[in-house]
Amino acid sequence: MAADQNHDVAACKRVDDGITRVFQLLGKRWSGPIVAVLVEQPAHFADLRRAVPGISERMLSDRLAELAAAGLVVREVDEGPPLRVSYRLTESGAALEPALKELGEWAKKHLPETGPCVETAWK
Numbered sequence: 001m002a003a004d005q006n007h008d009v010a011a012c013k014r015v016d017d018g019i020t021r022v023f024q025l026l027g028k029r030w031s032g033p034i035v036a037v038l039v040e041q042p043a044h045f046a047d048l049r050r051a052v053p054g055i056s057e058r059m060l061s062d063r064l065a066e067l068a069a070a071g072l073v074v075r076e077v078d079e080g081p082p083l084r085v086s087y088r089l090t091e092s093g094a095a096l097e098p099a100l101k102e103l104g105e106w107a108k109k110h111l112p113e114t115g116p117c118v119e120t121a122w123k
Helices: 017-026 031-040 043-050 057-069 097-108
Strands: 071-079 084-089
Touching: 017 031, 031 043, 031 057, 031 071, 031 084, 031 097, 043 057, 043 084, 057 071
Parallel strands: none
Antiparallel strands: 071 084
């Protein structure tokens, strides 16, 4: 057997690059729920904080910055007074809606319900 054929075939099977990139971004705690809220409509920072129970202001700010850097979210300053910041999905971010809905349906069928909020934002 040639040296290049003498290897474990399973070692050649790798996780898809696209799946790896998606979960590096959306697999971080809070990122998925933030996008799910924004799928419904743009939201102000305070509204996002209320919609994602348990997230701190700093973590929300960090995740929004990461999602913006990835091209999924746009930060817009609403001229005041009072001055308010809102966030909306880009076209790329909005394109996640079908996948999020499918994941939500899968979770309803295959994952046990836990916690007080068992309804998903993407019904």
